[in-house]
Ligand code: ADP
């Protein structure tokens with residue numbers, strides 16, 4: 001979102017599943033801010049070391065230098081207060097304090113851009129994204145392409161067995177799926193097509 005007035009802060013949120021272009025969109029917006037000669041700082045969580053430690057990197061290999069921090073509080077400590085535009089990639093990994101921190105930055109006049117997963121591997125809202133969406137001025141929901149059927153995909157399908165909320169770095173551990181093809185958690189052994197039950201369930205009476 002390109003606001004015309006630059007003396008007020010705001011929060012822009014970019015959310016969606018993995019592979020939907022959140023990092024690409026974040027990088028695009030930050031590059032445009034740089035072209036406008038605005039001072040930019042972008043943070044990424046230390047746990048996301050899929051490709052590079054001090055850059056944000058999209059799946060299509062678009063890159064931007066980033067400050068690596070453990071959580072939202074550390075981002076505040078390491079903030080360059082001259083930054084006019086502050087980005088957070090993988091926002092769902094900064095902890096619950098990211099909501100307060102983003103608000104504080106926006107209240108102090110900065111353009112804050114948060115990009116992150118809106119749902120987890122079970123399809124549940126991924127904290128603190130829901131709160132961030134509630135306080136943001138602008139929300140962009142990005143969709144990927146379903147690897148099963150080619151439809152627009154809003155889910156991150158886990159392909160490996162694990163009950164943990166976070167499994168990072170394992171290549172091929174996730175793919176994008178649409179609502180219909182999504183299998184919450186690890187996939188079943190066999191692909192079961194969606195169909196009504198052969199016999200209707202018995203009703204009491
Ligand atoms: P995100 O940050 O949402 O995980 P990225 O910005 O890192 O996404 O990567 C987006 C890029 O990933 C796309 O431009 C495309 O080149 C690639 N890609 C790989 N798999 C898919 C998919 N299933 N749907 C859409 N894009 C995909």
Ligand code: ZN
Nearest residue numbers: 146149178181
């Ligand atoms: Zn599908």
